[in-house]
Amino acid sequence: MTPADAGSQATPSAAPQAHGAMLDKARAVTAKVGRLSRDFAGAHRLAQQAQVREALTRTELTLALTESLAARAELEARLRDQAVAAFRARGVGRLRRHNRISQILDRLLARLGSPGQALVIARSGVWRGTGRPLHDLRHMAAYARRRANPAVAPLAALDQSWYLATYPDVAAARRAPLAHYLLVGGREGRDPNPLFHSAWYRHENAAELAATSLTPLEHYVRVGAARGLSPHPAFDPAHYLAQAPVLAPGDEPLAHYLREGWHTGLSPHPLFDPAWYAEQAPDTQGQAPLAHYLATGWTTGLSPHPLFDPRWYLDQHAGVADAGLEPLTHFLANGGFEGASPSPWFDLPAYVEARGEALAPGVHPLIDYLRGGAWAVAEARPGFPTAAYVATRPGLVRKGVTPLEHWARRGGR
Known part of the structure; x- marks a missing residue:
């Protein structure tokens, strides 16, 4: 047998061996791919689960945040109610019937000069007094003697400089602006200050104003403020009181804001920052x-x-x-x-x-x-x-x- 014959006889036996080795290698690769695929799928599931857990945690935190904000809003509402209740506990004034006879009396008193105008102011109840009637009456008379002086500030929710600038005819009336408002201006629909919307207040409280013939400012000072009534759509007494302003006896939210509250940054209404x-x-x-x-x-x-x-x-x-x-x-x-x-x-x-x-x-x-x-x-x-x-x-x-x-x-x- 020649060497060539021997080589030709060895080739058929080697081929099956090589083919088997390739199959084994392919099976190993397939198995490894399967393991990697399963590992990847497992990792993907874990990642998805982690994302879901993170999303749930984020959602839970967000819900907790919004719930805490809602709870704070409820607490603020209770504080407003408590502030208004505390203010009301100071006592609500009494309405008076300012009928035709009472109005005639005021006009007669006004003719007596500053002492008579002081009595008109005292009868109205709008003056923020000290509780000492004679002392307060002298103070009112001193105010009335100065007539239409824009630099004078009465102890009432009337902005004198603004009232004179808004209604120039008042200066010629020879009366103190507060007396003018009580005798004439309030019945003509004039506003005592820029934050008192007389027409709106009269519309909101038409029945009582018609029954008593009081000016809007008199009604507000006597009973309206204590009831939490607003003197202007843009002034909310409950909102203001919830900021804990220190009100003196006889004081009310609007006068306090105009006099000093705004200096300390107090807000008059939720929609005014x-x-x-x-x-x-x-x-x-x-x-x-x-x-x-x-x-x-x-x-x-x-x-x-x-x-x-x-x-x-x-x-x-x-x-x-x-x-x-x-x-x-x-x-x-x-x-x-x-x-x-x-x-x-x-x-x-x-x-x-x-x-x-x-x-x-x-x-x-x-x-x-x-x-x-x-x-x-x-x-x-x-x-x-x-x-x-x-x-x-x-x-x-x-x-x-x-x-x-x-x-x-x-x-x-």
């Missing part, structure tokens, strides 16, 4: 910020709150602009109850729909949102999920700022 307004108007020329806004601020587009845009509101409601009405007052007294939105940041009709029956009758929708409604709805604005916004901005819990307010402050970013 003093710090926000101060950023736009650092110098209010000695006026309370809300008074400044109502007098001139709104005409230059200054905003009282991140969620209220005066210019936008007037652009959306031509009738309000044509009538020359101040937009915030209109929104609080009428517009908000008629479905008008206050700014591009707050869709009022959408919020009312989201709130449903939980929105109590007679409660202003935006005030409801600011006082806790924000945490009771999934979306206060379409496409703006409350929980998701809070989850990415937990600092809102510390600040107590509602999501839409925070969003508006950042210009929608």
Whole structure:
């Protein structure tokens, strides 16, 4: 047998061996791929489970945050109620019937000069006295003797310089402005200060005012303040009292705010943010910020709150602009109850729909949102999920700022 013959006989036996080795290697690779695939699937499941756990944890934390914010809103509501109750506990004054005979008596007294005007003021009950009648009466007479002096400030919720500037004819009446208001001005519908909306107050309390013939300011000082009645749509006594101002005996929230409360940064209404307004108007020329806004601020587009845009509101409601009405007052007294939105940041009709029956009758929708409604709805604005916004901005819990307010402050970013 030649070597060639021997080689040709060895080849058939070697081929099966090589083929078997390749099969073994393929099986090993397949098994390894299977193990890797199973390991990958297991790792993927673990990752998914971790993501689910993380998402659940994040959701639970977000729910806890919103629940804590809702609880804080409820606590603030209780504090408001307690503040109002404490103020009422100081005692409610008595209504007097200022009938025709009583009005004739006041006119006769007014003819007696400053002593007679002092008696008119004393009978009204609007003077913030010391509890010593003779001392207070002398003080009232001294005030009346100075007549229409814009530098004089009576111990009452009448802003003398503002009253004289707003009603120039009073200076020629030869009476102290407070006496003028009690004898004439109040019945003519004149306002005693920029934060007392006489026409609105008269409308809100028409029955008692008609029955007693009192001026709006007399009614407010005697019983209205103690009952928690608002003298102006943009002044909320309960909101103000909840900030714990120190009121002297005989004092009331509106007079306190105009005299000193605004100096310490107290807010007169949930929809008036003093710090926000101060950023736009650092110098209010000695006026309370809300008074400044109502007098001139709104005409230059200054905003009282991140969620209220005066210019936008007037652009959306031509009738309000044509009538020359101040937009915030209109929104609080009428517009908000008629479905008008206050700014591009707050869709009022959408919020009312989201709130449903939980929105109590007679409660202003935006005030409801600011006082806790924000945490009771999934979306206060379409496409703006409350929980998701809070989850990415937990600092809102510390600040107590509602999501839409925070969003508006950042210009929608």
